[in-house]
Amino acid sequence: MASYKVLVVDDEMGIRMGTRRILQNFKVDYPFMDEHIEYIVLEAPTGEEAIEIIDREMPDIILLDNKLPGIQGIEVLEYVKKKLYDIVVVMITSYASLELAVKATRDGAYDFIPKPFTPQELRSSLENITKQLFLKRMTQKMNKEGRLIRFQFLSVLSHELKAPINAIEGYLKIMHEKQFGDNITSYKDMIDRSLERISGMRSLIMDLLDLTKIESGKPVQHMQSVDITKIAGISLDTMRPYAIQKDVDIYLNTKEPVMMEADPKEIEIIFNNLISNAVKYNKQGGRVDIFIHKDNNKIRLQVADSGIGMTEEEKSTLFQDFVRIKNPKTKHITGSGLGLSILKKIVEMYHGDIDVESIPDQGTTFTITLPADNS
Amino acid sequence: MKKTILIVDDDMDYLFQMKLKVEQFGFDTITADGQKEAESIIETVRPDLAILDLMMESDDSGFILAYKIKRMYPDVPIIIATAVTAETGITFDINTDENKQWIKADLFLDKGIRADQLQREINKLLKI
Numbered sequence: 001m002a003s004y005k006v007l008v009v010d011d012e013m014g015i016r017m018g019t020r021r022i023l024q025n026f027k028v029d030y031p032f033m034d035e036h037i038e039y040i041v042l043e044a045p046t047g048e049e050a051i052e053i054i055d056r057e058m059p060d061i062i063l064l065d066n067k068l069p070g071i072q073g074i075e076v077l078e079y080v081k082k083k084l085y086d087i088v089v090v091m092i093t094s095y096a097s098l099e100l101a102v103k104a105t106r107d108g109a110y111d112f113i114p115k116p117f118t119p120q121e122l123r124s125s126l127e128n129i130t131k132q133l134f135l136k137r138m139t140q141k142m143n144k145e146g147r148l149i150r151f152q153f154l155s156v157l158s159h160e161l162k163a164p165i166n167a168i169e170g171y172l173k174i175m176h177e178k179q180f181g182d183n184i185t186s187y188k189d190m191i192d193r194s195l196e197r198i199s200g201m202r203s204l205i206m207d208l209l210d211l212t213k214i215e216s217g218k219p220v221q222h223m224q225s226v227d228i229t230k231i232a233g234i235s236l237d238t239m240r241p242y243a244i245q246k247d248v249d250i251y252l253n254t255k256e257p258v259m260m261e262a263d264p265k266e267i268e269i270i271f272n273n274l275i276s277n278a279v280k281y282n283k284q285g286g287r288v289d290i291f292i293h294k295d296n297n298k299i300r301l302q303v304a305d306s307g308i309g310m311t312e313e314e315k316s317t318l319f320q321d322f323v324r325i326k327n328p329k330t331k332h333i334t335g336s337g338l339g340l341s342i343l344k345k346i347v348e349m350y351h352g353d354i355d356v357e358s359i360p361d362q363g364t365t366f367t368i369t370l371p372a373d374n375s
Numbered sequence: 376m377k378k379t380i381l382i383v384d385d386d387m388d389y390l391f392q393m394k395l396k397v398e399q400f401g402f403d404t405i406t407a408d409g410q411k412e413a414e415s416i417i418e419t420v421r422p423d424l425a426i427l428d429l430m431m432e433s434d435d436s437g438f439i440l441a442y443k444i445k446r447m448y449p450d451v452p453i454i455i456a457t458a459v460t461a462e463t464g465i466t467f468d469i470n471t472d473e474n475k476q477w478i479k480a481d482l483f484l485d486k487g488i489r490a491d492q493l494q495r496e497i498n499k500l501l502k503i
Contacts, residue, residue, distance in 0.1 A: 163386055163389075166486060167386065167389060167392070170388065170389070170392040171392070179399075193387075193388050197388065
């Protein structure tokens with residue numbers, strides 16, 4: 001059971017008592033709230049006392065009379081505004097002049113309740129305020145959580161870095177204790193797995209370096225006129241040993257130079273990511289086709305594979321940090337889960353688009369469209 | 376008769392190493408590489424104890440699986456072995472009433488736990 005503190009500021013004891021009585025058993029619920037909200041009523045007969053209570057008790061809602069013995073209600077309102085307190089202020093007043101109403105609204109009064117009010121009027125006004133306040137606080141909380149994404153990223157990262165270390169350490173312990181005897185060949189699988197985890201870790205670190213470069217504010221871009229076809233060729237050469245190992249053929253179907261304004265390093269990261277994925281998630285004897293088109297002012301990079309493909313559902317999570325598609329077909333494939341989120345960030349920097357078409361068991365085609373002129 | 380322990384983890388190396396350890400303790404093992412596979416296993420097999428990873432297909436796979444196992448076999452002790460707590464600073468204390476209601480695990484263990492400690496915890500839960 002949550003409760004909101006309501007401070008009633010009025011020199012008339014009848015109003016204060018009445019409010020207390022009306023709100024005593026009143027509860028508000030809302031479909032989004034998983035609990036009722038009830039009220040704790042605080043009272044102040046003067047503005048001065050109100051300010052004291054506000055500082056001490058931090059009420060959620062203030063019902064504020066303007067006409068008070070010492071300082072006026074509007075001054076209490078100004079105080080709340082100046083302190084940037086997260087309090088909803090409602091003016092209760094019998095003679096609300098237009099001038100006062102305008103000033104109070106400008107100073108952040110949320111509502112006016114004319115005096116005298118019926119219990120029903122007070123309750124319905126408070127119900128609205130409560131819902132508004134609840135939603136506002138929920139939104140604030142979610143924004144704050146948005147700032148936590150960075151922290152979550154680091155948490156997952158440390159998990160991703162720790163997992164291979166644990167795995168390798170585990171194997172080393174088994175070997176250290178000679179649990180499978182003295183013959184080193186008994187440990188072959190464990191050594192292979194350890195090497196595999198180390199190479200996974202290395203590629204994670206490489207990806208992280210790429211990501212840091214992109215994310216460290218304004219990236220240092222070395223924009224120049226570059227031949228995209230040539231860069232695709234460099235990337236292809238880098239990936240070739242891996243492709244041979246996986247028995248996948250890669251074809252660069254565009255031969256002529258295609259020029260664009262870009263940072264060659266970034267274009268290479270794009271190709272490296274796309275080609276390595278196309279090889280990695282392919283089948284034995286599969287192929288990867290690379291096409292580069294230029295029409296009008298757009299460059300289109302296309303990498304198509306004859307691989308395992310993915311479902312619509314899998315596609316939807318593709319570009320998130322550390323998301324890797326997990327299914328029996330990808331079980332033995334390692335990766336950092338960062339490649340495509342890096343790719344997406346680069347493409348966004350160039351104000352480009354990524355399109356993915358995929359059919360399970362037939363293959364996936366990534367199409368990246370970039371503006372040719374980025375000067 | 377040997378007791379059977381179900382081990383579920385999507386990290387194949389961890390799964391292999393855990394299986395090895397548990398078998399050295401003298402138990403039989405069944406392994407699954409994720410929530411889905413584990414769910415189909417428990418349809419037909421009642422393990423004597425389950426050791427689950429937390430983050431598998433989704434971040435809370437371990438919790439969901441624990442819930443499902445407890446629903447089918449309320450008496451099967453469940454250990455959730457995770458590296459999550461240390462890294463995220465999220466600590467799960469199953470000793471508060473509120474958490475007991477939804478976290479259906481008997482014990483949380485850090486993944487880096489030593490073999491002898493693990494054996495002791497398993498024996499305690501199996502009342503050996």
